[in-house]
Amino acid sequence: MAAYDEAMSRNEADRGLALEGSGSVLALAEEVVAVVSGRRGGAAALATVIGRAGSAPQIVGAKLLLRHDGGFVGTVGGGAIEQQVLEACRSCLRDGRSRRVQANLVQDLGMCCGGSMEVFVEYLQPQVRLFVFGAGHVSQALAPIASAAGFAVHVFDDREALLDHPAFAGVTTDNHDVDELDAAVADLTERDYLLVITRDHQRDEAALAGLMSRPHAYLGMIGSKRKVHRVLRRIRHRAQERGQTLDLSRVYAPIGLDLGGRTPGEIAVSAVAELIKHRHGGTGEGMTIVPEVMAKLEARPAEEVRRSSVDGDRESGRAT
Numbered sequence: 001m002a003a004y005d006e007a008m009s010r011n012e013a014d015r016g017l018a019l020e021g022s023g024s025v026l027a028l029a030e031e032v033v034a035v036v037s038g039r040r041g042g043a044a045a046l047a048t049v050i051g052r053a054g055s056a057p058q059i060v061g062a063k064l065l066l067r068h069d070g071g072f073v074g075t076v077g078g079g080a081i082e083q084q085v086l087e088a089c090r091s092c093l094r095d096g097r098s099r100r101v102q103a104n105l106v107q108d109l110g111m112c113c114g115g116s117m118e119v120f121v122e123y124l125q126p127q128v129r130l131f132v133f134g135a136g137h138v139s140q141a142l143a144p145i146a147s148a149a150g151f152a153v154h155v156f157d158d159r160e161a162l163l164d165h166p167a168f169a170g171v172t173t174d175n176h177d178v179d180e181l182d183a184a185v186a187d188l189t190e191r192d193y194l195l196v197i198t199r200d201h202q203r204d205e206a207a208l209a210g211l212m213s214r215p216h217a218y219l220g221m222i223g224s225k226r227k228v229h230r231v232l233r234r235i236r237h238r239a240q241e242r243g244q245t246l247d248l249s250r251v252y253a254p255i256g257l258d259l260g261g262r263t264p265g266e267i268a269v270s271a272v273a274e275l276i277k278h279r280h281g282g283t284g285e286g287m288t289i290v291p292e293v294m295a296k297l298e299a300r301p302a303e304e305v306r307r308s309s310v311d312g313d314r315e316s317g318r319a320t
Contacts, residue, residue, distance in 0.1 A: 027073055028063055028065060028073050028074045031044075031065050031067075031073045032044075032046065032065060032124065035065070035067070035124050035126055036124055036125075036126060036127055037126070037127055037152065038126040038127050038128070038129055038152060038191070040067060040068070040126065041068075041126070041189055041191075042067065042068030042069065042126065043068050043093060043096070043123060043124055043125055043126060044065055044066060044067050044068060044093070044124040045065070045066045045088075045089035045090075045092040045093050045121055045122070045123060045124065046063060046064075046065050046121070046122050046124055047063065047064045047065070047066070047076055047085045047088070047089055047101075047119050047120070047121045048061065048062070048063050048119065048120050048122075049061060049062045049063075049076055049077075049117060049118070049119050050100075050118050050119065050120045051116075051117065051118035052115060052116065052117050052118070053115050053116045054115025054116060056077065056115040056116070056117050058075065058076050058077035058117070062074070062075065062076050062077070063076070064076045064082070064085060064086075064089070065124075066086060066089035066090070066093065068093060072086070072089075076117075076119055077117070081103055081117055081119075084101055084103060085101050085119050085121065088101045088119070088121045089121055092121050092122070092123050093123070096123050096125075097123065098120070098121060098122040098123055099120075099121050100118060100119065100120055100121070101117075101118070101119040101120075101121060102116070102117075102118045102119075103116065103117055104116045126191070127150060127151070127152045128150065128151050128152065128191060128192070128193060128217075128279060129151070129152045129154065129191070129192045129193065130146050130151040130152065130153050130154065130192075130193045130194075130195065130275070131154045131156070131184075131185055131188075131192060131193070131194050131195070132146075132153060132154065132155045132156070132195045132197060133156050133157075133178060133184075133194070133195065133196050133197065133198055133203075133207045134155075134156075134157055134196070134197040134198035134199060134203075135155050135156075135157035135159065135162040135163055135165065135168070135173070136157075136162070136197065136198075136199055137264040138197050138222065138264045138267050138268055138271075139155060139157075139167075139197050140165050140167035140168070140264070141167070141264045141265045141267070141268035142195075142197075142267075142268035142271055142272060143155060143167050143168055143170075143171050144167055144170065145268055145269060145272045146272050146275065147170055147171055149272055149275070149276055151193065151275070152172075153171035153172065154171065154172045154173070154174070155168055155171055155172070155173045155174075156173070156174050156175075156176045156177075156184050157173075157175070157176075157177075157198075158175060158176065158177035160175050163175065177203070178198060178203045178206045178207040178210065179206065181207070181210045181211065181214075185211075185214065188214050188215045188216060189215050190215050190216070190217055191217050192215065192216050192217060193216070193217055193218045193220075193275055193278075193279075194211055194216050194218065194219045194220070195220050195221075195222075195255065195271065196208050196211070196219075196220065196221040196222065197221075197222045197255075201223070201227060201230075201231070204221055204222070204223060204227075204231065205231045205234065205235065207221075208221050208231060208235065208251075208253075209235045209238070212235070212246060212247065212248075212251065216250060217250065217278070218250055218252065218275065218278050219250055219251045219252065220251070220252040220253060220255035220271070220274070221251075221252075221253040221254070221255060222253075222254060222255055222267070222271075223253060223254050224254065225254065228253040228254055231253075232248075232253070252274065252278075255270075255271045255274060256270030256271040256273070256274050257270050257273045257274050257277065257284050258270075259273070
C-alpha cells in the first residue's frame, strides 16, 4: 500500500509539472481550437511528448503549439530539447508533414538531465470556411455534404424560415441578403470559399459582383451557361465604365464538376466535389485502373500467368 501511495504521489507531482510548464492547459486547448477553426488564419504545429526514459524535463503528454506567426504556447521542457522540437515544428509548418523527434538528452544535446525523450509533432490544418449565399433546395442538400467534407459552413439568406431548415442544424446561419455583404462577410481571407446560390438571377449577379473584389480562394455561382454569359457580360461592362479590371482567376461558373446530375442533391454533390478538387489540387478524373490492369494481364505470356497461378496456389496451401 505504501508503494501504491508513493506511485500516486509521483504521478500527482508529474501532473503538476506538466501544468506548470505549459502555463495553462486551457490556454493551449483554446489555441488549438482557434487554429483548427480558422480564427488564427493559418496552420500550426502541435508537439506532444509521447515517450521518456530516465531523468527528463517533462512528462508524457506535455505539449507545445507553434503558430504560423512564430508565437508558441506550452513547453516540452525548455533548453536544447525544446529548441530541437521547435525546429521540427518549423519544418512541419513548411512541408505540412508530421514527424517524430527522438533524442538522448546527454549524448545528443549535452543536457544534464541524463534521460531521453520522444516527441510527436503533428500538423494542424485550419478548417476551411465555406460561405453559402442562399438557403434554397441546393443549399439544403449541400450544407451537410460540405460539412462532412470538412468545411466550416456558413449560410446566409434573408428568409429566416429557410434558415431554420433541419439541413442547417449543424452549420452557422445568419439573416443577411446579398446587399449586406459587409455585415455578412467582413473578415474574408484568401483561404475562404464562397458559393452564390440565391433564389433569383439579380441576387446572384449582385452577390457575385460584390464578392469578386474581396479576398477568397474560390468564388462560384450556380446557373446555366447562358446565365453565366449574361451575368459576366454585365459585370464586365460596369467594371469597364469605372475603369476597373476584373480578376476572374478564382471565379467558377457554373459551379460543379460535370457528373450529369440535375436534382438538387446531385448538383450539391457536384459542387462539393469541385470544392474538394480545388482544395487538394486534384484532377477530378475517375480513379479506376481496371482497364490498365486488364491490359497488362492480357499482355503477359500465357506461361507466366500459369506459373503465377500455380505459385499462388502453393502459397495458399502453405497458409492452410
